[in-house]
Amino acid sequence: MSSRLPGRRLIQRRRINCAAIVTRAAVLLLLFAGWACSSQPTPTEVFMADQIQISGLQVDKAFYHPGEMVHLQVHILTGLAGEKQAWLSARITHLDANIDTLKQQVTLSGGDQTVELSFSPPETAPRGYGIDVAIETADGARLAGASTAFDVLDRWTQSPRYGFVSDFQPGRLDSTETMEILTRYHVNALQFYDWMYRHEQFLTHEEPYIDLMGRELSRQTVDALIDAAHQRGIAAMPYTAIYGSSLAFYEEHPDWALYNKRGEVSRLGENFMAIMDPRPGSAWANHLLAQFDEVLDNTAFDGIHLDQYGDPKEG
Incomplete structure (x- = not known):
């Protein structure tokens, strides 16, 4: 029996070596597949590579009387070589309460551009509101954001x-x-x-x-x-x-x-x-x-x- 043991060990070693080779090949294949997938950037990566930012937010008045329309200018700066579609959203809040959310599709292109949003806030006065603006991809990925605020007052002396x-x-x-x-x-x-x-x-x-x-x-x-x-x-x-x-x-x-x-x-x-x-x-x-x-x-x-x-x- 002892004369057959070396042969069995040799066969077992060969089987182990073959299994190791197959395992390594599978790992390499998975790594290659992962690299191949990662070589295709996601929509978010495409946008972020172009350095999109909200360079400024500007409301048109120091405060608003009840019933007045708010006009908000959103200044966007990008390094885009061509045009890309995105979504611009503005969330209006009072303290921790969400009052309204505005959303519209925008076409982004290289350089500076300005988008205007208009809305009618509640007429309650005196009251202050926050505005959180974001640029997002179609799948909801956030690309850039900025915040500002405004007041609704009967007269400036209220605030x-x-x-x-x-x-x-x-x-x-x-x-x-x-x-x-x-x-x-x-x-x-x-x-x-x-x-x-x-x-x-x-x-x-x-x-x-x-x-x-x-x-x-x-x-x-x-x-x-x-x-x-x-x-x-x-x-x-x-x-x-x-x-x-x-x-x-x-x-x-x-x-x-x-x-x-x-x-x-x-x-x-x-x-x-x-x-x-x-x-x-x-x-x-x-x-x-x-x-x-x-x-x-x-x-x-x-x-x-x-x-x-x-x-x-x-x-």
Whole structure:
């Protein structure tokens, strides 16, 4: 029996070697098949290779009154060599509640393109909403996304986001672009800081005019900025000081001023401005109220911004 054992072992080894060869061949075949399949990119891989992104979202107003239509611009940037079909969706939410979902097919091509979506939000006010935008393939794979928000308000003071502008030089031509940028940040009211001719006389017939600090300013620029703000639903508020006047005006009306215990007129700076008496019914207060009326009657400002300097504390 021992003489036949080596032969049996040889046969068993050959069988084992053959099985190993078959197994290795099967593994190689599977690997090759997998490589062959992976060489065909999925629809998602085709899109992603072309670097699709949402480069910007822009609502057309700083806020919306109940019943107003929202217009959303979606700016898309791609590196496509040709055209490809995709789906653009916008999900409207309030807190964790889904309010609506908009979806439309888009044709993507190389470079920049803009798609506009319009919808009517609920009329409940005040209320804020989120917008989650996505670009997807036909099979639902997400390619790009971005988010923004908007408010539905009866008036801007229900949810104020206050900014300011301070450049009113003649020939300024970027009013529209300025308000477009502010709208991206949902700024819904603007202080027009130091826009006036004088602190005691806001308007003048001069155009352009020189303000108290020696700057050349333009009423045309002021009006253009107001108009551009209103196009975006942004309120325009003119800066005023409740008790500041030029020294020249104080010298004409010394009895209107505010004095300290030593009988000295209160000042802002050494030779810049005098502090006037702002008590209700005072000559200065009546003069200032008349100035407010003139501003509101002759400009498109939406109200009056009142300021005070914090000093003096008494007079």
